[in-house]
Amino acid sequence: MVVECRDVSRTYDDDAVPVHALRGVDFQLAAGEWVSLAGPSGSGKSTLLHVIGGLDQPTTGSVVVDGVEVTALSAAQLSDLRLDKIGFVFQSYNLIPVLSALENVEFILQLQGVDRAERRSRSREALHSLGLSDLENRRPGEMSGGQQQRVAIARAIVTEPVLLLADEPSANLDTSTTRELLEVLQSLNRERGVTILTATHDPMVMGYTTRQVNLRDGNVVGDNA
Amino acid sequence: MADRSPRTRTLFVRVAWRNLWRRRLRTWMSASGIGFAIFLVTVGMSFQAGTYDAWIETATGLMSGHAQVQHPAYFDNPEVRHSLAEGTDLASQFEGVPGVVAVAPRAEAFALVSVGERSFGAMVIGVDPVRDAALSDLSTHLAAGEYLPSPDSAFVGTALATNLGIEVGDEIVVLGSGAEGGVAALVSRVDGMFETGRVEVDRSVLQVGLAAMQAGFELGDAVHRVVIKTRDARGVTGMRPILEAAMPAGGRLLDWNELLPELEQAIQIDRTTAAMTYWLLLVVVAMSVVNAFIMTVFERTREFGMLLAIGMRPGSIIGMLSIEAVCVWAMGTVIGILLCLLVVVPLGMVGIDLAGIEGMDAMAGQLMMPDRLYPALNVEVLVESPGWMLLGTLIAALIPALRVRRMQVVEALREEE
Numbered sequence: 001m002v003v004e005c006r007d008v009s010r011t012y013d014d015d016a017v018p019v020h021a022l023r024g025v026d027f028q029l030a031a032g033e034w035v036s037l038a039g040p041s042g043s044g045k046s047t048l049l050h051v052i053g054g055l056d057q058p059t060t061g062s063v064v065v066d067g068v069e070v071t072a073l074s075a076a077q078l079s080d081l082r083l084d085k086i087g088f089v090f091q092s093y094n095l096i097p098v099l100s101a102l103e104n105v106e107f108i109l110q111l112q113g114v115d116r117a118e119r120r121s122r123s124r125e126a127l128h129s130l131g132l133s134d135l136e137n138r139r140p141g142e143m144s145g146g147q148q149q150r151v152a153i154a155r156a157i158v159t160e161p162v163l164l165l166a167d168e169p170s171a172n173l174d175t176s177t178t179r180e181l182l183e184v185l186q187s188l189n190r191e192r193g194v195t196i197l198t199a200t201h202d203p204m205v206m207g208y209t210t211r212q213v214n215l216r217d218g219n220v221v222g223d224n225a
Numbered sequence: 226m227a228d229r230s231p232r233t234r235t236l237f238v239r240v241a242w243r244n245l246w247r248r249r250l251r252t253w254m255s256a257s258g259i260g261f262a263i264f265l266v267t268v269g270m271s272f273q274a275g276t277y278d279a280w281i282e283t284a285t286g287l288m289s290g291h292a293q294v295q296h297p298a299y300f301d302n303p304e305v306r307h308s309l310a311e312g313t314d315l316a317s318q319f320e321g322v323p324g325v326v327a328v329a330p331r332a333e334a335f336a337l338v339s340v341g342e343r344s345f346g347a348m349v350i351g352v353d354p355v356r357d358a359a360l361s362d363l364s365t366h367l368a369a370g371e372y373l374p375s376p377d378s379a380f381v382g383t384a385l386a387t388n389l390g391i392e393v394g395d396e397i398v399v400l401g402s403g404a405e406g407g408v409a410a411l412v413s414r415v416d417g418m419f420e421t422g423r424v425e426v427d428r429s430v431l432q433v434g435l436a437a438m439q440a441g442f443e444l445g446d447a448v449h450r451v452v453i454k455t456r457d458a459r460g461v462t463g464m465r466p467i468l469e470a471a472m473p474a475g476g477r478l479l480d481w482n483e484l485l486p487e488l489e490q491a492i493q494i495d496r497t498t499a500a501m502t503y504w505l506l507l508v509v510v511a512m513s514v515v516n517a518f519i520m521t522v523f524e525r526t527r528e529f530g531m532l533l534a535i536g537m538r539p540g541s542i543i544g545m546l547s548i549e550a551v552c553v554w555a556m557g558t559v560i561g562i563l564l565c566l567l568v569v570v571p572l573g574m575v576g577i578d579l580a581g582i583e584g585m586d587a588m589a590g591q592l593m594m595p596d597r598l599y600p601a602l603n604v605e606v607l608v609e610s611p612g613w614m615l616l617g618t619l620i621a622a623l624i625p626a627l628r629v630r631r632m633q634v635v636e637a638l639r640e641e642e
Contacts, residue, residue: 082536096531098243
């Protein structure tokens, strides 16, 4: 299993009334799967994604990613886990605005300490696989939303992570661009065996995934595995 | 894997530099503020350095020289018997020392100067007119007559001459205690008068020929001071080992800091007063840099959240912000130093005419100021304020940047959404 969540709860105590975002969730994700976490706003899908990605800590329960117990890691170890094992694609593209497409992809390899020749070659290959070879010198502000999201995917896969997490990746895209993006993710999943976990409430996204897990009020209420 | 390799730092510099230009106006405002502060402080310090050089040259140039060799007891107890034997030979020993530009032996005693019914106490100094003129500018303050043209000449301060009621050509009698305890007597002709503008000197100093002084005060070839002028007054402390090597056993070497402690104190007081103004200025500018970086961190919260999410450590992000701060500082420093050079270099060549400033001429003697002030540039002037400003800029950047350490990634990613 790439991901194993056992009895995961997440409660936010920031306000006077505690908010239970996750209530004892059990969830497994096998290598090569593309799973969508579906549900309405506030169902806990993004929280579960963040907990699995080490961006947030569960209040109780166990989260294991690629054999590593995430809840036992220090902040620095969590950074390394995210850097080396997890690729992130965010709703709002989230590229570094002052870097070109190529530099954005290279950036994460540079954080890993990969030498210049290798990171350049791998970054170009990642951009090429997503049909972005002609745009490698463009900065995010000079690209469309769909192009930026594809660069974000290139950045996420260039490190060859064990898991790709995508949080509402189609939220800011039109239908045709969403379809293009989903075909890219499908190709990565089918041809390169990339394991993908997507939080979405977009039916089109759910239609592409191999498995759908439904959440409501912090509980798993359906799984078509 | 570590994210702190040298390659990564090169990348940080690139990202940091480009980030500066996302808010051009803010960057230029911050750099200009830093530059203006550095400009004001370096110009101020160069004027101070020029002033101190002038103070030192004026104060040491009148009488004391840059260093002196004396009998070990003479500085604390200036009695006639505390002299150095074979003073003329001793002076010659220092003339060959590298960095020494002039040496002059002096014999001196406090004595009663009389003309007719009038008598006044004065410091009588026996000098070699040729050697002394090479290191003391007393002879340039000639108010009347000539500077010690013959062995029995006397060179008198105008205030003392007025008190005694004498003019050039009059004879004076000097009475004091000789080195052997007997009465010392000397008769000299006033061939010249000086006016330095420093009342205590003009009222109480009288120069005579060294040989006449030594004969009159039973000194033989002994002297009380061997006065040394070096190439650079500020470098005299560093020359101590060489000068001490040339000094006879039983001598005591004193540099101008020891001979004129009030001068060193005046410099320190002036430095401290100015430093308070400079610090205030630097702190005000640093506060504006804090403000700029607070804006930067708040505006880029989501970006920092994304960087944390993809595995960049908070320390690396803070490091990147520090590089941005250093870049702004570097721009400001270039601006400040260039402006400073534009102002100080030409003024350093032509000087500022202090004599032309109303009221300054009369004060010049008291303030130990020359006619022209030359602002001076040195390493301290050019490095000190940029150095402190670098520290201030880094602290100013780090205060808001440390917020990254407390940043919750998920919350940061939701910023501005």
